[in-house]
Amino acid sequence: MAILVGGYARISDVGELGDGRDGEEGVTRQKEDVHDLVRVRTLTLHRMYVDNDLSAYKRRVVRPDFRELVDDLEAKIISGVAAYNIDRVTRQPRELEKLIDIYEDARRPMVFATTAGDYDLSTPDGRFNARLYVMIANKFSADAARRVARQKKADAMQGKLHKGVAPFGWNDDGTANPVEAALILKAHQDILKGKLLGEVHAEWVALKVRSRQTPPGRNISYTSAGYIVTNPRLCGYRVYVPQAEREKRGKLDLSEFLLERSDGSPVVGEWEPICTPEQWRAVVDVLKARKSSGRGRKKGTTVTKRLLTRLARCGECGGGLQSMMYTRGTTSYERHGYFYACLKAAGGCGGVSRSGPPVETLVEAVFLERMRRIAGDRRTGQPEINPALVAARAKLDQVLAEIAEARQLRETGEFPLKEFVREIKRLDELKDTLEVEVSSLNAAGVETGTSAAERIIREWESYTVPMKRAAFDRFIEAVVIQKQARGGNHAFRPDLIDVVWK
Template sequence: MARRVGIYTRISRDDEGEALGVARQQQDCERLADLRSWQAVKVYEDNDVSAFKRHVVREEFEMMLTDLRAGLIDGIVAYDLDRLARQPRDLERLIEIYDERPRLDFATVTNDINIATPDGRTMARIMVAFANKSSHDASRRIQRKHLELAQQGKDSGGPAPYGWRKDDRTKVDPDAAKAIREAQREILAGVRIGTIRTRWQEQGLGNPRAGTKRMAHHHVEHILTSPRLVGYRTYHGEILHGEDGRPVMGEWEPINALEEWEAVCAAVAERKRKHPGKTLARKYLLSGIARCGLCKTKIRGQINQKWQPGSKAARFTYQCSVVNGGCGKVGRVGDPVDRLIAQLVLEEQRARAAVAAAPVDQRWSGETELEQINEDIAQLVAAERSKQITVTTLLQLLPPKERERDELKLERARFYKEQKQGEAKNDTTNVTVDEFLALPVERQQEIVLHSLSAVIIHPAGRGRRKFDPSLIEPVWR
């Protein structure tokens, strides 16, 4: 009976995405299996997958080890040993299985190494060690090249980030940039990243990865807070600074002004500090805002179990609940209450805007001071480079300046965050009731809480009654 073997193929990079490299490997491995009179029963293919990077999991390689240990295959055929392993630990895992099952077969197309024998294992260990060193050397050269490109403000290649054109990653994609700015404005207005992520997923925005059902939360957050938005060049996720201490600017069009970007970053960071690991999702406008007219306990919305799309039953209700410490005696259909509150709040905010002075685009007062600190730092570094001062003197004078610079940058970010948040939250002059109710519920709550501190829902008595607006009491700020 022919020996059943598995064929393992792998290539680190498949830029065209056509899997031609692994296909050629498979053909050569099948030819070798025929020469040995072995039956190739399964092909384990890791296309566009590195065997050197430690954090990468090669799913087909792991499946092959499992099948080999379980006896489902009697050996392995690979194009070359470095297709199987470039990390000594992966080779040792494979050798361990061959130790446990001495009759396993092994062959490669390019050489005659056989890890089923002691001499073959010794040679395999030496070859993988050299392959590992080769990968380290290549990685070091690539990293040095990427750093050089970063210091020059150039891109390192790859797919264009969302917000820039796919055919020219230095040019802004107008539609994507518009979606980013709108989402940033929503963040400043109190909308969750999770809400934006869901909408983007439905609309196909944000360059979602092929085959994924949901975009990752951190992926959307990175798009909206990336330093690239203001033209800053990054290296390993950090903003790269030049010899003068200033951020290196990239050779592409920015999407945000600095104050806009800093405001969004500060708002996201503040939300993380205030609500670590806590969901901010809301389903109903007045949950936590409405209160029972009898016991004054907070009322929350709850879905009506009898409601079906197209039915006349109420979609949801605001109900005082005994479970939450209330009296359980007050409840109201939710939709007309929401519509009434939306109408009252929008009218109040339009009236307030009509008598308010025109908004002034104020600039942060510390801009000149920050610019002077940056200039002082650049002069100190230049003085040390020209041997006017020693390194010791530089390291004595530099830290206080850097601390002062960082404190001023934090103050600037806080200033623009509050300014941009105020603009985003107060921009309701031309919003209709229907447009208001179509907004994310977090945004609706921000608008309502700008005018109201609570909404008292008074009891309507027994029996079926027509909605009475007088029983809904807004408590104005």
């Protein structure tokens, strides 16, 4: 009875040559060769296992059909392999050793047939020949990968266009795609006004926005949206990521891989930029700052749900109020859902609590009324710096001064080493956080009080909660909620809510 084998075909042209070939022609030729080989060797073909556009050299590449081939060998569904050459099956010694183990443990006739000859993996000579050929193929692939990487790095240093499919935002010739570029610029503007990346992603999904890498029938992913709006290519900067880093890291921060010339200036690409370097850096810094800050958020998330988070303060002790949900099923839960409270567990006095939505509605109305007065007051037409930016710069200057003082004290021997190391670490971390905050706030630039108010009034209905809170942060220092007397009428009292303006 003829031995039942699995035919294997593989090619990895796609994405490497950049010439539009899909690799199917090469796979078809290999399948024809396998069928001829099976007929000449009087074997029986169980099925063809095909991995198109997949490398047998790169360790992290998953080849689904190769895995099925190995599984079927282990399960004794098939008793051998037929391929054009052994390097089509694998170029990794570790994968070959897995196959050798299966052949050595087999208690049945096995075959490893190729058009260049058979490999008897049950004998020392056969295993030696297979190992030698795979090691040579591995070395050939490593040398080729090194040459390709060197060429790609040289092209990148010259600012040449990326080969292959154009990224989201551009046409194949490097010119900006008007529709996609407009989406990116709007996303940038919204993010700098406080909108969350998740909200941008949700908008894109609703608009059925898809990148060229989005699989058919799928929505654009959150990760892809993040890559698109933070891609250094947007402002013309050229990036080069070594293949080893891509395989090792998975998710990448492309801003870490900017190419620079010998004078320290960034390498600029040949394509049309979509935004300025300042705008790109501001968006990157804002998104990084949100990830690093946990204020008002659950651990591990960048989402803050409440409008007065970080602004609501207790009128008794001055502590920050926390938002809490009412007990499900109660009247308060049905009417309001959540409330703000001064919690002893959070260091407060525990003496103040108030239903959330009525307070937020009041503060929003008071805020918009103030914006209308500012918009109508011509005296605020002089350019002004965002007060939050002024405060952040002052804090950063103070931290830099403390760092300089600590280093001076260390040099004179007045600061013990252990204490110095602990303090300088704290100050460096605070400096990094403040530098990001200053950069992100600086992105808003100089804006008159009048124009800021006019913009807020004009766009308010389209603002999300994070965007509204960002507007509050510019003008409101705190919202102080005074204690309401117990007993009697529990109607909402606006007179116990004080907005403290900056």
